[in-house]
Amino acid sequence: MSRSKFQKILVAQGGGPTAVINQSLAGIALEARKVPDIEAVYGAFHGVRGIVNQDLIDLGKEKKETLEGVAETPAAALGSTRDKPDQAYCQEIFRVVRAHGIGAFFYIGGNDSADTVRIVSEAARAANYPLRCIHVPKTIDNDLMVNDHTPGFPSAARFVAQAFMGADLDNASLPGVYIGVVMGRHAGFLTAAAAMAKTEAGGGPHLIYLPERPFDLPSFFRDVKANMERHGRCIVAVSEGIADAKGVPVATTLTAHIQKDAHGNVELGGGALADYLGKAVKDTLGFKRVRGDTFGYLQRSFAGCASDVDQREARAAGEKALQFALQEDRDGSVTIHRAAGASYSANYQFTALEQLAGKTRHMPDEFIAASGADVTDAFRQYLAPLLGSGLPKIQRLQRHKVAAIAGDAQ
Amino acid sequence: MSRSKFQKILVAQGGGPTAVINQSLAGIALEARKVPDIEAVYGAFHGVRGIVNQDLIDLGKEKKETLEGVAETPAAALGSTRDKPDQAYCQEIFRVVRAHGIGAFFYIGGNDSADTVRIVSEAARAANYPLRCIHVPKTIDNDLMVNDHTPGFPSAARFVAQAFMGADLDNASLPGVYIGVVMGRHAGFLTAAAAMAKTEAGGGPHLIYLPERPFDLPSFFRDVKANMERHGRCIVAVSEGIADAKGVPVATTLTAHIQKDAHGNVELGGGALADYLGKAVKDTLGFKRVRGDTFGYLQRSFAGCASDVDQREARAAGEKALQFALQEDRDGSVTIHRAAGASYSANYQFTALEQLAGKTRHMPDEFIAASGADVTDAFRQYLAPLLGSGLPKIQRLQRHKVAAIAGDAQ
Numbered sequence: 001m002s003r004s005k006f007q008k009i010l011v012a013q014g015g016g017p018t019a020v021i022n023q024s025l026a027g028i029a030l031e032a033r034k035v036p037d038i039e040a041v042y043g044a045f046h047g048v049r050g051i052v053n054q055d056l057i058d059l060g061k062e063k064k065e066t067l068e069g070v071a072e073t074p075a076a077a078l079g080s081t082r083d084k085p086d087q088a089y090c091q092e093i094f095r096v097v098r099a100h101g102i103g104a105f106f107y108i109g110g111n112d113s114a115d116t117v118r119i120v121s122e123a124a125r126a127a128n129y130p131l132r133c134i135h136v137p138k139t140i141d142n143d144l145m146v147n148d149h150t151p152g153f154p155s156a157a158r159f160v161a162q163a164f165m166g167a168d169l170d171n172a173s174l175p176g177v178y179i180g181v182v183m184g185r186h187a188g189f190l191t192a193a194a195a196m197a198k199t200e201a202g203g204g205p206h207l208i209y210l211p212e213r214p215f216d217l218p219s220f221f222r223d224v225k226a227n228m229e230r231h232g233r234c235i236v237a238v239s240e241g242i243a244d245a246k247g248v249p250v251a252t253t254l255t256a257h258i259q260k261d262a263h264g265n266v267e268l269g270g271g272a273l274a275d276y277l278g279k280a281v282k283d284t285l286g287f288k289r290v291r292g293d294t295f296g297y298l299q300r301s302f303a304g305c306a307s308d309v310d311q312r313e314a315r316a317a318g319e320k321a322l323q324f325a326l327q328e329d330r331d332g333s334v335t336i337h338r339a340a341g342a343s344y345s346a347n348y349q350f351t352a353l354e355q356l357a358g359k360t361r362h363m364p365d366e367f368i369a370a371s372g373a374d375v376t377d378a379f380r381q382y383l384a385p386l387l388g389s390g391l392p393k394i395q396r397l398q399r400h401k402v403a404a405i406a407g408d409a410q
Numbered sequence: 411m412s413r414s415k416f417q418k419i420l421v422a423q424g425g426g427p428t429a430v431i432n433q434s435l436a437g438i439a440l441e442a443r444k445v446p447d448i449e450a451v452y453g454a455f456h457g458v459r460g461i462v463n464q465d466l467i468d469l470g471k472e473k474k475e476t477l478e479g480v481a482e483t484p485a486a487a488l489g490s491t492r493d494k495p496d497q498a499y500c501q502e503i504f505r506v507v508r509a510h511g512i513g514a515f516f517y518i519g520g521n522d523s524a525d526t527v528r529i530v531s532e533a534a535r536a537a538n539y540p541l542r543c544i545h546v547p548k549t550i551d552n553d554l555m556v557n558d559h560t561p562g563f564p565s566a567a568r569f570v571a572q573a574f575m576g577a578d579l580d581n582a583s584l585p586g587v588y589i590g591v592v593m594g595r596h597a598g599f600l601t602a603a604a605a606m607a608k609t610e611a612g613g614g615p616h617l618i619y620l621p622e623r624p625f626d627l628p629s630f631f632r633d634v635k636a637n638m639e640r641h642g643r644c645i646v647a648v649s650e651g652i653a654d655a656k657g658v659p660v661a662t663t664l665t666a667h668i669q670k671d672a673h674g675n676v677e678l679g680g681g682a683l684a685d686y687l688g689k690a691v692k693d694t695l696g697f698k699r700v701r702g703d704t705f706g707y708l709q710r711s712f713a714g715c716a717s718d719v720d721q722r723e724a725r726a727a728g729e730k731a732l733q734f735a736l737q738e739d740r741d742g743s744v745t746i747h748r749a750a751g752a753s754y755s756a757n758y759q760f761t762a763l764e765q766l767a768g769k770t771r772h773m774p775d776e777f778i779a780a781s782g783a784d785v786t787d788a789f790r791q792y793l794a795p796l797l798g799s800g801l802p803k804i805q806r807l808q809r810h811k812v813a814a815i816a817g818d819a820q
Contacts, residue, residue: 017583019576042812056812069805075579077807082584099815166429166711169485173427174492178707270688271681271704278680293706294681297588301576303802305714392713395479397487402452402466405509 004037004326006103006132011059012044012051013138014109014116015082017075018152019159019306020314021138024108025078026071027318028136029059035326042102047081047109048116052092056100071315074303080109085116090123097131104132104325108318110139110150114333115358121331135333135353136321138314140300143187145356148338148346151314152300154307154386156183157193159299160237161387164197165394167293168204168235175233176289177224177281178204181274183299185241188212188363190299194237195375196383199394204235211241212363213372215250220277221284223373228287240273240294250276270294307388313346320348333357344385414447414736416513416542421469422454422461423548424519424526425492427485428562429569429716430724431548434518435488436481437728438546439469445736452512457491457519458526462502466510481725484713490519495526500533507541514542514735518728520549520560524743525768531741545743545763546731548724550710553597555766558748558756561724562710564717564796566593567603569709570647571797574607575804577703578614578645585643586699587634587691588614591684593709595651598622598773600709604647605785606793609804614645621651622773623782625660630687631694633783638697650683650704660686680704717798723756730758743767754795 011028013021025043032038041059044050057078059067070077085093097105107117114135121133137144140156160182171178182191188210195208206227209215227234243249254272274292282290313336321334328350335351338344367379421438423431435453442448451469454460467488469477480487495503507515517527524545531543547554550566570592581588592601598620605618616637619625637644653659661683684702692700723746731744738760745761748754777789 013583017580043807054812054814054818057807058810058812059807061810062808066805066808069803070807072803073579073805074576074802076583079585080583096815100812162713162715163708165713166484167707169483169713170427170707170711173423173486173490175489270685270702272685275680275682291707292680293708294704295708296703297577297580297701298573298703298705298708301580303572303575303579303804305572393479393482394713395476395483397453397467397469397480398472398476400468400471402464402468402510404464405506408464 004035007037008040008042008100008102009038009104009106010042010044010051010097010102011078011106011108012047013076013078013080014047014107014113015080015138016110016140016300017080018138018140018300019074019155020151020310021108022073022077023071023311023314024136024138024151024318026067027315028106028322029062029067030064031319031322042100043078046079047083048085048089048093049081049083050079051096052089054096072311074301074306082112084112085119087123090120093120094124094127094129098129103130104134106134106136106321106325108136108138110141111144111356111358111360114144114353114356117331117333118353118357121353132325133331134321134325136317137334137336140190141184141187142189143361145359145361146335146351148336149386150336151310151317153189154310154388155305156190156299157196157383158307158387158391159302159305160190160193160295161196162305162392163295164194164205164235164237165199165392168197169394171204171233171235174289176291177228177234177236177287179236179238179274179277179292181238181240181292181294183295184211184239186211186360186362188239191237191239192363192367192375192379193383195380196387200396202231205237206231206234207236207373208375209236209238209242209373210363210368211239211243212368214245215242216244217280221281224281225285238273238277307386309386309388316348324350414445415540417447418450418452418510418512419448419514419516420452420454420461420507420512421488421516421518422457423486423488423490424457424517424523425490425548426520426550426710427490428548428550428710429484429565430561430720431518432483432487433481433721433724434546434548434561434728434731436477437725438516438732439472439477440474441729441732452510453488456489457493458495458499458503459491459493460489461506462499464506484711484716492522494522495529497533500530503530504534504537504539508539513540514544516544516546516731516735518546518548520551521554521766521768521770524554524763524766527741527743528763528767531763542735543741544731544735546727547744547746550600551594551597552599553771555769555771556745556761558746559796560746561720561727563599564720564798565715566600566709567606567793568717568797568801569712569715570600570603570705571606572715572802573705573709574604574615574645574647575609575802578607579804581614581643581645584699586701587638587644587646587688587697589646589648589684589687589702591648591650591702591704593705594621594649596621596770596772598649601647601649602773602777602785602789603793605790606797610806612641615647616641616644617646617783618785619646619648619652619783620773620778621649621653622778624655625652626654627690631691634691635695648683648687717796719796719798726758734760
């Protein structure tokens with residue numbers, strides 16, 4: 001085999017962290033140790049910014065045990081950024097990677113990070129600098145095109161499922177309306193994961209509102225009222241990105257100061273949406289016990305709730321990234337696909353950056369119930385194998401009724 | 411041994427559910443099966459209300475495997491209530507328990523539920539009805555007098571610790587100010603548990619605000635600013651119950667409609683406090699990236715985050731409750747105490763209801779740092795053995811720096 005096209009590689013992480021993004025980092029770093037031609041694996045702190053700032057570490061000097069421990073630790077071990085490089089930024093990147101003789105750049109991130117890889121890739125070609133640019137997928141939003149699903153999503157989905165399992169039982173204990181607001185600016189996958197918490201007929205979540213369907217208050221009130229009448233309680237999963245028929249997010253109408261990040265994404269954080277919907281239910285429907293939670297950063301960073309399937313796949317995505325970089329004569333993104341067959345398995349392909357950079361994948365129609373406020377069995381079948389092993393088992397009492405006192409109505 | 415004073419017993423659950431309240435239920439029900447004299451174990455749905463409503467089930471007919479599964483399931487399997495019985499309510503209770511020949515009443519709950527047991531106990535004595543009344547401790551707030559700690563608290567504390575572990579790593583990835591608001595109306599134990607997430611020098615949480623110390627915005631701003639200057643980021647744990655020097659909760663000044671439950675407790679829920687503090691930091695200190703989460707119901711109901719120590723102790727509290735009911739000739743509460751010795755172990759005593767009914771235990775001074783915005787090592791030593799086994803291990807990179815390009819400042 002001929003000498004590989006690069007001897008030094010650089011890894012960085014971009015966008016919102018996940019529970020398994022470090023698995024991909026470890027996958028790249030440890031896979032590189034199997035390749036004799038690769039002399040150095042550098043890591044840049046806080047994404048592309050760490051390259052420009054020369055905030056670099058030598059991952060080759062990290063012990064294997066350290067990398068294995070880091071792989072199991074949530075959030076980005078190399079730090080992250082939401083910087084979007086322009087041409088000047090790219091030239092700064094090239095100055096640094098050229099000085100260090102770096103021949104391949106691996107960026108672990110979502111659709112904005114894929115766009116960063118595309119920008120750097122195109123700028124490198126234009127500058128005639130031989131830099132192999134590889135995007136490694138990661139996002140709890142599960143909104144990367146081409147992919148069946150993305151590393152980080154299954155673990156966040158598991159958190160959401162476990163949260164709604166508990167919220168449903170808690171609400172059954174003290175009945176009322178419960179509204180849980182879940183991350184997902186444009187794609188409803190993570191909110192839809194709440195459906196996996198339903199462990200008995202009539203149990204919650206009873207309603208699931210996704211950004212893929214227009215949200216309007218009268219329908220919401222009607223749906224909540226119907227469930228309260230039927231079950232005496234109502235568990236609602238709401239995406240932070242729900243929007244009206246004109247596409248205006250409900251949350252933006254509540255926020256006085258709208259923040260945008262460098263990629264133009266509106267920040268929808270804070271507890272306002274849950275509080276607003278809760279108050280609306282109280283005021284309009286008159287139900288007394290209405291509670292709302294905003295899952296916020298807990299759902300993407302909680303330590304100790306990763307899906308083992310997700311961990312293995314994120315690791316494999318990193319390993320495959322290095323293999324593709326060596327085998328392929330082009331830049332691209334590692335994409336995850338579901339193998340045909342009765343039992344679940346994933347495979348990995350190498351996809352042109354243009355197919356996913358800066359684009360958003362939405363929940364397909366076959367995953368959304370006709371009501372617009374629930375998911376389908378197809379979605380449950382899609383998600384079930386991703387959540388991993390050891391999910392909590394919910395057990396309820398069999399409830400053998402005791403007869404009322406003779407003469408009393410029960 | 412003479413025939414026991416009662417042949418039929420009744421169990422119910424009160425107040426906010428926990429991750430292990432069903433362990434105590436299973437403890438009572440399964441321990442009762444060892445006593446030949448006990449002919450029936452009934453459960454009332456939704457606490458004392460279930461007695462009045464004759465919403466009773468026969469727990470003796472539940473399979474052992476079902477009860478074991480229920481024990482591992484969070485939230486109150488029998489449902490809960492916040493009803494506080496008056497004299498008329500008590501007479502309704504006696505009518506039902508008399509008709510069923512019930513001789514002992516076990517109520518699993520916090521200080522309000524202990525007060526309910528006291529009320530029922532006194533009313534039974536006044537009515538000359540021979541009802542043995544036993545309170546079994548439970549509360550995530552850890553605010554029951556006499557007890558070293560209370561079942562439910564260790565599991566909620568574990569959730570809070572794991573949440574802040576992840577939040578700290580997430581914030582290190584994308585630095586800024588993070589504010590996590592934790593439950594605990596009057597007692598800061600659960601908020602203080604955030605301290606267990608600190609896994610490196612300079613790591614978060616950097617500030618912990620408890621209801622036991624007056625909160626004022628200028629000190630808060632000064633503390634946050636100091637940490638931002640020192641670490642470039644700041645993780646803050648805030649109790650929902652923080653109050654100013656006059657004792658007025660900060661949250662109540664933010665809530666237009668103050669709700670009170672039957673026990674006179676003000677409801678402090680919603681995301682307003684986190685949003686308010688976050689906005690105040692942004693506006694006053696000018697830091698751009700400020701995020702806030704309100705842990706809300708997640709921290710008390712999340713499925714799959716129980717402390718195994720907590721599970722065992724909650725089970726033991728239920729078993730001991732039955733044993734005390736048989737052995738003692740008085741009503742009372744099972745209390746948990748820490749055995750002297752180098753390694754942690756708990757023991758159980760039987761305490762008069764008056765000593766804890768309706769009373770609130772606060773964080774002792776030796777658990778609160780002199781700064782008023784942190785805990786002491788004594789608190790960490792107190793909490794560490796309660797969190798149980800298998801806590802997430804946080805591993806960071808060793809970070810072997812790469813030298814800057816010759817001539818460049820780094």
